[in-house]
Amino acid sequence: MCAIFRDNGLNITIQANQKIVDFLDVTFNLHTGLHKPYKKPNDSITYIHRESNHPPSIIKNLPQGIEKRLTNNSSNEKIFEDAAIPYNEALKKNGHVMALKYAEKKTNTTTKNENKSKETANEETKETGTTNRRKRRITWFNPPYSKNVLSNIGKKFFDLLNSCFPPNHKLHKIINKNTVKLSYSCMPNTKQIISSHNKRIINESSNKASTTKLCNCRDKASCPLQGKCLEQSLVYQATVSETNTKKIDTYIGITENTFKTRFNQHNYVKLQTTPQKVGHGSQRACVETKR
Template sequence: ELVGIYILHKINKLFANEVGLYRDDGLGILRSHTPSQAERVSKNLISIFKDLGLRITIEHSLKIVNFLDVNLNLKNNTYRPYAKPNNITQYVHVNSNHPQSVIKAIAPSINRRLSNISSNEDQFNNASQDYQEALNKAGYNYTLKFEPKQKSENRRKRTRNIIWFNPPFSKQVCTSVGKKFLQLIDKHFPIDNKLHKVFNRNNVKVSYSCMKNMGAIINTHNKSILQKDNKPKIRECNCRQTNECPLAGKCLQKSIIYQANVITAQESKAYIGISDTEFKKRWYNHQSSFRLEHKKKDTELSKYIWNLKEKRVDYTIEWTVLKQTCSYSNTTKKCLLCIWEKYYIITADKTKILNSRTELISKCRHANKFLVCNV
């Protein structure tokens, strides 16, 4: 998208700001241009793309053009839906494992889209047959009908900070998770509660997320198995003395949730943390916070260690790995590392855990590496 915006900035002057891009497709308008002038613009476009290290195919002086899913006809000033000749239209089956709200919205949304990209009812009827057959095969009892676009009123929209709860949906689950969740909001945050302004049905919404289909699950499983077989051997420890390794010879592991057990003569406490990079680097940071007084408030673990040192209590620390998983992915928009850390903190023994409850609402910091300013 950023590349597309930059390219638009470069070519806008050639089309007097009447040009658009969608991924690898573009459409521009040349008004009152002769074929020779259009050819000159084409050469300038090729030159601009070449300077950017890209190649482009151009067709100019067209009166009829297919752009994305629309056929635009300047000869008779009409437009209609378009699909590639070899394209097979398929829709989610009415009995598939999707929320009912999603299933109900599919057919009306298709009808609305076809109506919006049809200049009149004749164009709609000529193009809707394939889409109607696809809906029938998917089990929908819905007849596509042309609906002229209505002018929407400019209503004032009040901005509101919405907190979304997105539980995964499955037809095998009989419990209405969304309903139970909203009932908990009503129960624990009544009108007389000081947090009711933040947590109420107007500010907290429920929207189910769809589970992976069987094909995606099988592909993910096969990919993980094949990657294990083809994965080269990686050095797991670089300690000079193996018996001194904090993780028993595996201190170079990455993307892990670890636990530090602090053992004294009177009690045992546990601290749960994560390491996106090599654990050895995280361990060095912990050791530094144990030695340097100006770092003693870096973590709940360092606070506890300094408290023991001030009381002159002897202690030992045992490090273990709870789970190894992947951190934030820019594809899935999820950070399993942070999710699993919160899970282990929630399920840990409350009398022994050192982590504070505020860590459960902390924002994932692993997504920052994908920000433009950090690239």
Template sequence: MHVRKSLLFHNNLPWVKKKGGMFDVTMGSYDGAEVCELVGLFILHQISQQIDGIDVGLYRDDGLAVMKDPTGPELDFTRKKLHEVFKKNGLSIEIKCGLKVVDYLDVTFDLNKGIFKPYIKPNNSPLYVNAKSNHPPHVLKQIPISISKRISNISSNEEVFNKSAPYYTNALKQAGHANGISYQPDSGNSRKNRPRKIIWFVPPYSKSVSINVARTFLNIVRKHFPANGKYSKLYNKNNVKASYSCMPNIARVIKSHNSKILNGEDQATPPGCNCQKNRRADCPLGGACTVENIVYSGTVTTPTDQEGKVYLGASGTPFKVRFGNHKKAFNHKGYRTDTKLSGHIWDIKESGESRYKVKWSVVKQTHGYNRVSKTCDLCLNEKLEILNYKDRDKLLNSRSEVISKCRHFNKYLLKEYK
């Protein structure tokens, strides 16, 4: 259980509860469900070893146990045994026993009548995605269907279903859906098809876009990979598909806005220069070489090429570090393929020219990878600058850099923790 201790940090300071002790918020942690499942399996095993005549099932932290025709003392004995097992593990449990009608998760089991039906918690009305919200049409269309399926599955027959259906239909109507739910008996056909390798194109969806983006995309595929073409086997309507992804909801927009403001305060200190005193005049960024999260440009000129070539890059670390890596690649041939820039420098060197100059400058200051919104402004801006660069012939960056993956989130991986 020691691995589940939770610590709270804010601005690199640990926080402690007033009454002492740690924060107990692990229920909502990313792996909370997995841990719950592991502990559950462990306890289930112990119960099956130590208690006879009982069938137990578990979902997360809710358990359901069945005993066949127990006598009063038998029930009581089993209850005590269960308490014992949990106590030994340092846990406590709340047991209701001797029930013939049980509400378990979202189902009510009724042994008296031999049926099961949907269980609705009192004062709990379901809230569904509004029909007018900015979601792809197929997502909205699927909502009543999936609810129908779920409610049908947890109703033992159509009569039971019809009794609870109006409740859900009302909730759907309130969310603006025209269709209610209808009974769908289990067809028993759960055979799954072999999953195919499908290339998905998943642009974000917005109602205000009038172009049918997915259709346009599929038309392009059809046009450029015709049925009789060389690549039609690899790219055709069966394995290239389009779907829509949802845009971040309001909660996420607010979250990212908040963190933007909070992080902005942290970075209030202006960047400085950590070059050696006698070399300050040669500082690559004119006295601001420790600046972080920038898109920068390096312009290479030679006596014969005064116009020069331009390389655009992004630096999440202080620029000085990035600069050091560039310099290393200019001087050691082994790093020649590090960047397009170092490749270009080596091309110049091998042509017999050694009087090249690189002038560095900041193109844009942005924010680095954001763990909350999982977006990287730095990469986006770098790509934007590359795409928008006016003089393509001068640019050293290759087009493929525009589709590269963000590497700035790597430093937040656990293996990088020191």
């Protein structure tokens, strides 16, 4: 494996006997036996604003979710309070009023009682011979959420469900309030829409450029534009010399067609053209002499 990585210019670094390790979002300290939340030093904490156009349940549960995660990743309240400072600042900056507080974890006694209740339930199941019922199949309806919509979409949807699939309907068994649930979805913001649009346009342009034929000359060595004679919409410059007087003039032309089409037009009027690339982009230079 190391050889494969090395062949691709990659290195593997192995560190052993570490006493303090950062794993995902937790730092484990084997010296003290404690753990604390971890974030990268240059990481900036950003949350959605309280007045953002998101479903109320998401905004309401955001501080609670952060509080729960920091509590689980902290060994004690002191570690929690030290780690919660930047998170409280980020929440306050975005209009959230709730301050993060350390929640006491469940004791071992509570856990043992829960395990005993589960064991008792399993024994009762074995005695009665009943098994766990199959989970209900749920169909989710996820309409996009917007504060600009004042109608109660959820209520109207379920009213429509009841009117279209009443209890005597043959599909009521699989389409009812117990089998169909509603949850709002979030739409992409303006930045995501613009970024997605630009990415699609760039990909289309790159794919088109990769599949576009640049030269159709049988003899590639004699191509008038070094393998790019089918380029379109360009400006070219030519140095023209007369055979008799040896007078040299400069000719600048522009064409919307391919350069090869324009090149053949010059040949049609008995001009011999030898193009030379002298610049960037669509600028071309060529030397033309009369026969």
